[in-house]
Amino acid sequence: MASKLSPAIVFDPASGLRSRDVSLRSAGPGEVEIDVRAAGVCHSDLHIVTGDWPSDRPLVLGHEAAGVVTDVGAGVTSVKPGDHVVLSWFAPCRRCRKCVAGMAWLCTGTKAVANTLPDGTTPFTDAQGEAVWPYLGLGAFTSRLVVPEAAAVKVPDELPFGIGALLGCSVTTGIGAVVNTARVRPGESAVVVGTGGVGLCVVMGLRLVGADPVIAVDLSPERLAVAERFGATHTLDGAETDVAAWCREELGGVDYAFEAIGSPSVVETLPAMLTSGGAAVLVGMAATDATGSFNLFDLADQGKRILGCNYGSSVGEVDIPKLARLYLAGRLPLDDLIGTVRPLREAAAAFDDLRSNTGVRTILEP
Numbered sequence: 410m411a412s413k414l415s416p417a418i419v420f421d422p423a424s425g426l427r428s429r430d431v432s433l434r435s436a437g438p439g440e441v442e443i444d445v446r447a448a449g450v451c452h453s454d455l456h457i458v459t460g461d462w463p464s465d466r467p468l469v470l471g472h473e474a475a476g477v478v479t480d481v482g483a484g485v486t487s488v489k490p491g492d493h494v495v496l497s498w499f500a501p502c503r504r505c506r507k508c509v510a511g512m513a514w515l516c517t518g519t520k521a522v523a524n525t526l527p528d529g530t531t532p533f534t535d536a537q538g539e540a541v542w543p544y545l546g547l548g549a550f551t552s553r554l555v556v557p558e559a560a561a562v563k564v565p566d567e568l569p570f571g572i573g574a575l576l577g578c579s580v581t582t583g584i585g586a587v588v589n590t591a592r593v594r595p596g597e598s599a600v601v602v603g604t605g606g607v608g609l610c611v612v613m614g615l616r617l618v619g620a621d622p623v624i625a626v627d628l629s630p631e632r633l634a635v636a637e638r639f640g641a642t643h644t645l646d647g648a649e650t651d652v653a654a655w656c657r658e659e660l661g662g663v664d665y666a667f668e669a670i671g672s673p674s675v676v677e678t679l680p681a682m683l684t685s686g687g688a689a690v691l692v693g694m695a696a697t698d699a700t701g702s703f704n705l706f707d708l709a710d711q712g713k714r715i716l717g718c719n720y721g722s723s724v725g726e727v728d729i730p731k732l733a734r735l736y737l738a739g740r741l742p743l744d745d746l747i748g749t750v751r752p753l754r755e756a757a758a759a760f761d762d763l764r765s766n767t768g769v770r771t772i773l774e775p
C-alpha cells in the first residue's frame with residue numbers, strides 16, 4: 410500500500426537537483442520502515458550531483474541518516490517498531506563469501522551500489538507513478554523510508570539523531586579507516602589530507618588510538634582549526650605547502666597517509682609522504698573513471714602499500730553500536746562535527762555549504 414506524498418530531495422539526470430513529492434510503499438519481507446529524523450550531507454551525495462558518479466535514473470539522495478522504526482515486514486527479527494536505528498549504506502547480503510568471512514564491507518551480493526533494494530525494486534514512486542530510486546539503497550533525504558533489515562542498525566535511544574546520522578557514514582568510514590583498514594598503533598605517525606566531514610573523523614580516530622604526530626592538511630583554515638581541536642598536532646595549508654617534502658624533511662616520512670578528498674592529483678602525492686613500509690589509505694572516492702600514476706620503483710623498493718577503504722572496512726552491525734557507545738562515554742567529540750542544522754527544504758543550500766567548504770557537517774531534518 411502506498412502512503413501519502415512527502416517531499417524528497419531528488420537528483421534527476423534529466424532535470425538536476427530538486428524537491429519532488431514521493432510516496433512510499435509499505436515494508437515487504439525482510440524490510441523495515443523508518444521515520445527519518447536526521448540526515449547528514451556527505452560528499453558522496455555531491456558526487457552524484459556533479460556527475461562524478463553518473464546515474465541513469467532519478468535518485469532520492471541521502472545515505473547518512475538515523476531514525477525510528479515504524480513497521481517491519483515478515484521475517485524481520487533484529488529490530489521492532491520504536492527502535493532507534495542508524496542506517497548503514499552498504500547493506501550486506503549476509504550470504505556471499507565476503508560476508509560469511511566477516512568482511513561485510515566487501516560484500517559482492519549487496520544491491521546498495523545499484524541504488525535498489527535487495528530484490529531490485531524501489532519503495533518510492535512520484536505523483537505520476539514513475540519510479541524514483543533510493544541512493545545506495547536508502548534515499549534518506551525524505552521523511553520516511555523502507556530499507557533492508559541489514560541496513561537498519563539498532564542503537565541506544567539516548568543517542569541524539571544528528572550524531573546517529575553521522576555514524577551512518579562519515580564517522581564509521583573515517584574512524585574505521587584508522588582502526589580497521591590501516592590498524593594504526595599508538596605512537597605511529599599519520600597525515601590526513603582533506604579534513605571535511607570524513608577527514609575530521611580520520612583525525613578523531615587517530616587521536617582515539619594514540620597516533621602521534623598527526624598532521625592535518627586542508628585548504629580551509631576553519632576546517633584546520635576544527636582538526637586541531639580533534640587531535641591534529643600540526644596543520645598545513647595544502648595550497649601553500651609541498652606536503653610530501655614537509656613530511657620527509659620534518660619526520661623522515663610518515664607511517665600512514667590518508668586521503669579524504671577523492672582527488673587523483675592528491676592521491677598521487679601520498680607515497681612520497683611515507684616512510685619505508687608506510688601505507689597510503691584511499692578514503693576519498695574519486696570519479697568512477699579516475700586513474701593515477703605512482704613511482705613503481707619507490708613502492709616496490711621501499712615496501713610502501715596502497716590500501717583501498719570502503720566504509721572504513723566496517724561491519725555496520727558491529728562497528729556502528731561500538732562507535733555509539735564510545736560517543737555516549739564521552740570518548741568522541743562528535744557534537745563538534747555538526748555544523749549547520751537545516752530543514753530538508755534547504756537541501757540545495759546544504760550542498761552549497763559542502764561545495765564552498767563552509768562549516769563542518771550539515772544535518773538536514775525532515
Ligand SMILES: NC(=O)c1ccc[n+]([C@@H]2O[C@H](COP(=O)([O-])OP(=O)(O)OC[C@H]3O[C@@H](n4cnc5c(N)ncnc54)[C@H](O)[C@@H]3O)[C@@H](O)[C@H]2O)c1
Pocket residue numbers: 450451452453456578579582602603604605606607608626627628629632647648669670671672675691692693694695718719720721763766
Ligand atoms: N571510503 C568511503 O567509504 C567513503 C565514505 C564516505 C565518503 N567518502 C568520500 O570521501 C571524500 C570526502 O568526503 P567528505 O564528505 O568529507 O567531503 P568534504 O567536501 O566535506 O571534504 C573534503 C575536504 O577536502 C578539502 N580539500 C579539497 N581539495 C583539497 C586539496 N587539494 N588539498 C587539501 N584539502 C583539500 C576541502 O577543503 C574539504 O574540507 C569524498 O570523495 C567522499 O565521496 C568515502
Ligand SMILES: [Zn+2]
Pocket residue numbers: 451452453454472473578579
Ligand atoms: Zn557518505
Ligand SMILES: [Zn+2]
Pocket residue numbers: 501502503504505506507508509515516517518519
Ligand atoms: Zn555479502
